[in-house]
Amino acid sequence: MIKRLLLFCATLGLISCSSKTDIAPVFHANENPDTLSAWGLLHIDRGQIELSDRVLPYDLNTPLFSDYAHKLRTVWMPDGTTANYQARETFDFPVGTIISKTFYYPKGTDGRVLKSPDTTQARLKSGFNLDDVRLVETRLLVHRETGWAALPYVWNADQSEATLKRAGDLQILTLDAGETTKDFAYVVPNSNQCAGCHATNATTKEIHPIGPRARHLNRTFNYADGEAGQLTKWKAVGYLQDVPKTAPKSATWKDISASLDERARAYLDINCAHCHNPVGPADTSGLNLEPNASAVALGRCKLPIAAGQGTGNRLFDIVPGKPEDSILTYRLASTDPAAMMPELGRSLAHTEGVALIEAWIAEMDGDCS
Amino acid sequence: MHRTHLMGAATLALTLVFGLTGCSADTADVESKPSDFAQRFQDMLLDAKAGDVIVIPAGTHNFQRSLSLNIDGVTLRGAGMDQSILSFKGQIAGAEGLLVTASDFTIEDLAIEDSVGDALKVNEGNNITIRNVRTEWTNGPDTKNGAYGIYPVQTTNVLMEGNVAIGASDAGIYVGQSKNVIVRNNRAEYNVAGIEIENTIDADVYDNVAINNTGGILVFNMPALSQEGHTTRIFNNNITENNTKNFGHKGTPVASVPAGSGIVINSNDNVEIFGNEIKDNRTANIIISSVYSTNYSEDNTVEGYDAYPESIYIHDNVFSGGGDRPDGLDLKALKVALYGLKGRFPDVLWDGFEDTGKYVDGKMPAKLRICLDNGDATMMNADGPGGYKNPVAKVEGVNCTLPRLAAVSIPGVE
Numbered sequence A: 001m002i003k004r005l006l007l008f009c010a011t012l013g014l015i016s017c018s019s020k021t022d023i024a025p026v027f028h029a030n031e032n033p034d035t036l037s038a039w040g041l042l043h044i045d046r047g048q049i050e051l052s053d054r055v056l057p058y059d060l061n062t063p064l065f066s067d068y069a070h071k072l073r074t075v076w077m078p079d080g081t082t083a084n085y086q087a088r089e090t091f092d093f094p095v096g097t098i099i100s101k102t103f104y105y106p107k108g109t110d111g112r113v114l115k116s117p118d119t120t121q122a123r124l125k126s127g128f129n130l131d132d133v134r135l136v137e138t139r140l141l142v143h144r145e146t147g148w149a150a151l152p153y154v155w156n157a158d159q160s161e162a163t164l165k166r167a168g169d170l171q172i173l174t175l176d177a178g179e180t181t182k183d184f185a186y187v188v189p190n191s192n193q194c195a196g197c198h199a200t201n202a203t204t205k206e207i208h209p210i211g212p213r214a215r216h217l218n219r220t221f222n223y224a225d226g227e228a229g230q231l232t233k234w235k236a237v238g239y240l241q242d243v244p245k246t247a248p249k250s251a252t253w254k255d256i257s258a259s260l261d262e263r264a265r266a267y268l269d270i271n272c273a274h275c276h277n278p279v280g281p282a283d284t285s286g287l288n289l290e291p292n293a294s295a296v297a298l299g300r301c302k303l304p305i306a307a308g309q310g311t312g313n314r315l316f317d318i319v320p321g322k323p324e325d326s327i328l329t330y331r332l333a334s335t336d337p338a339a340m341m342p343e344l345g346r347s348l349a350h351t352e353g354v355a356l357i358e359a360w361i362a363e364m365d366g367d368c369s
Numbered sequence B: 001m002h003r004t005h006l007m008g009a010a011t012l013a014l015t016l017v018f019g020l021t022g023c024s025a026d027t028a029d030v031e032s033k034p035s036d037f038a039q040r041f042q043d044m045l046l047d048a049k050a051g052d053v054i055v056i057p058a059g060t061h062n063f064q065r066s067l068s069l070n071i072d073g074v075t076l077r078g079a080g081m082d083q084s085i086l087s088f089k090g091q092i093a094g095a096e097g098l099l100v101t102a103s104d105f106t107i108e109d110l111a112i113e114d115s116v117g118d119a120l121k122v123n124e125g126n127n128i129t130i131r132n133v134r135t136e137w138t139n140g141p142d143t144k145n146g147a148y149g150i151y152p153v154q155t156t157n158v159l160m161e162g163n164v165a166i167g168a169s170d171a172g173i174y175v176g177q178s179k180n181v182i183v184r185n186n187r188a189e190y191n192v193a194g195i196e197i198e199n200t201i202d203a204d205v206y207d208n209v210a211i212n213n214t215g216g217i218l219v220f221n222m223p224a225l226s227q228e229g230h231t232t233r234i235f236n237n238n239i240t241e242n243n244t245k246n247f248g249h250k251g252t253p254v255a256s257v258p259a260g261s262g263i264v265i266n267s268n269d270n271v272e273i274f275g276n277e278i279k280d281n282r283t284a285n286i287i288i289s290s291v292y293s294t295n296y297s298e299d300n301t302v303e304g305y306d307a308y309p310e311s312i313y314i315h316d317n318v319f320s321g322g323g324d325r326p327d328g329l330d331l332k333a334l335k336v337a338l339y340g341l342k343g344r345f346p347d348v349l350w351d352g353f354e355d356t357g358k359y360v361d362g363k364m365p366a367k368l369r370i371c372l373d374n375g376d377a378t379m380m381n382a383d384g385p386g387g388y389k390n391p392v393a394k395v396e397g398v399n400c401t402l403p404r405l406a407a408v409s410i411p412g413v414e
Helices: A002-012 A120-128 A191-198 A230-236 A260-272 A279-285 A327-333 A350-364 B002-018 B036-047 B331-341
Strands: A041-046 A046-050 A057-058 A070-074 A098-106 A135-145 A147-155 A163-164 A168-176 A181-189 A218-223 A226-230 B054-056 B061-064 B066-068 B075-077 B084-086 B093-100 B104-113 B117-138 B148-161 B165-166 B173-177 B177-185 B187-189 B194-199 B199-208 B209-211 B215-220 B230-235 B237-241 B263-266 B269-274 B275-278 B284-289 B309-313 B318-321 B346-348 B372-375 B379-381
Touching: A057 A120, A057 A218, A057 A230, A120 A218, A120 B165, A135 A163, A135 A168, A135 B263, A147 A191, A191 B066, A218 A230, A226 A230, A226 B054, A260 A350, A279 B148, A327 A350, B002 B318, B036 B054, B036 B066, B036 B269, B084 B346, B093 B104, B165 B173, B173 B177, B173 B187, B194 B199, B194 B209, B199 B237, B209 B215, B215 B230, B215 B275, B263 B269, B263 B275, B275 B284, B346 B372
Parallel strands: B054 B075, B061 B084, B066 B093, B075 B104, B084 B104, B093 B117, B104 B117, B117 B148, B117 B165, B148 B173, B148 B177, B165 B187, B173 B194, B177 B199, B187 B209, B194 B215, B199 B230, B209 B237, B215 B263, B230 B269, B237 B275, B263 B284, B269 B309, B275 B318, B284 B346, B309 B372, B346 B379
Antiparallel strands: A041 A046, A057 A070, A070 A098, A098 A135, A135 A147, A147 A163, A168 A181, A218 A226
8 A cells, every 4th residue: 555655656756755856847838737846946855845946935024914914925837947127016927937825824732723823934044844833725836938927825634735726715713813813714715716806907807916126125135144134035046027226115014213104004905905906806986095195085085986884984095093984994803704894815804904094194194074 | 755756646546547736635625515617717718719608507606716717708608697606695805796807708697695705807809798787795785795796997988787685795786997888777885985986987877776775876987096087977777775784894985975865976087967857865865975075185186186066967867855864964954954854955965065176157157066957956056165064055056957868889889
């Protein structure tokens, strides 16, 4: 039996059976393999997650909130290809690019998952042990000739492999937040729902990555060979060209040395603006949460459109000085699927993020008489 | 460590042997047992190709998560609106029952029940047909119900016919920010808004029944959206007893609609209302208003937005009853003050907002007026601009006519 399995593994080139050296990422130009291992991006070796050759981890200044999941993000491009820098939009990536995001939690007792700060960089640096984490899913964005494909892979119970689940998945997890615990439905999006965020233009419906933009990536990362600026590193490994000396930089939402406005706008940018932009799926609401939006379009004294339960019986999106009267904070704090924002990607409220937006609104002058 | 390694491979091998994608041990148990079809339906929606007809078999199919379709040219066809039921009772995730982001889409002969948010949303698409679909919250009117029943938005060439919408906490049958729309032969009941046309250009709304809603048929224009609406014909509808207490969410535009409203025109232009039977709507059979009488003010003015209802033509309708028990203390007091305890509001109630900037010789130009050419029906001016202090019981000089509006034509639709 063991012999047969080994043979099986060898035939399929499975990561969990092999060591790092004979694994390199594979760009599947057309077909969608059933297993994550078939992409060869990461593999499990002696109880640790290892990234394959030239698979580069990255982090964002301010990330999307996803039910307190930690995220391991990677980028890989075929040999000899490179992305073109863009100041505002997602970099222009070559065909063959594979971007991955693995959602995981530190394990608590009794099968719970822990609410804790994301320490993915430190884990990678010290050896990413699987012992104390639970891998939930790995989402791939694959740049093919026909455009980007979004593929959600869900990890199995013994954490040896992730399987393609184009129709998504739903898992009941228990979050241990120290003093409290809470059951929640962790939702893996289906392929269409991937587009719900990643098709930031609702007319062209083309999907693309959201995180790998200059302003989100412009920060340092503690790589295996030392700390470096991510844009510099990408350039050094040949993943990015035409990088200017100074690039835009979003605030880190938790960085209290940045202004409240910078932090709040960075938070709204990454959490909301993929839909709430002038051509996005939420342009039906007229609410624009991109970094350059202002006044009524940004929600100030703005009447809600088609908000339904989402109003929380409040009259305007933002009432200056009054977060408790603002629809924006109501929807961010809600966990009712009919009312909450974002509509997808979370079942829990991001208490700390809501507090940031509340503080931001509380600081505003004026009223909506 | 080596052992763990092999166990992993064994599990994987088993998975591969069975070739399953849905066999993962950590898939949550579904409380209400999904039908075989329910388990496959989202995959079918993902794999559909243009020209495909996906048949929804008779039976109740339960879903915990919202469904979505983004492939053009697909038809979803059930066995009848009381036969093929997509039930979202106990839905855990997703802001709607079915979300469609595709063109050349047809959905017919099925029901969508008890979704946590909107029942059917179509966001951006051309050539949309929604036929004989029932959207319903089966517990009846409730603020906790989802907002919209049938909800195409930013769509073009939209046909909605033969549908039934019940219990939406906003609008049962809604079309927003769209162009070229026909809404006919539908039935809307026990919604806050029965049928609502919002920020839409060229809509024909006819042969519908709107009954027992808070407001029967609404034509609205909201600020700060992708397009301003205009040109709607509402004709040959039955708009009766829309007296259900408003159960909308405060802050939504429809939450300000008084119970007992037959037709409400809010800040929209070029509306022709004719040939309808409008009766027993206790606040008023027709209300013409501006968002200025709700929450729109100088603090949220949007440049270029026209908040005034203009070129409204009402003729040849059959009115009976209504206006006798208006909703809310202010309207009740106003009614008593103007018409006495046993009196009733006239068939048309206007809040009095008009764009004085457009006045010529101290009055609105003829083509922008409200014209009420409907037998002995009369119109009241509530004096919103004057703080409702000097209402006028019967506005004189409204017996005029306006050019008739052209019929909406959708290619391929008779």
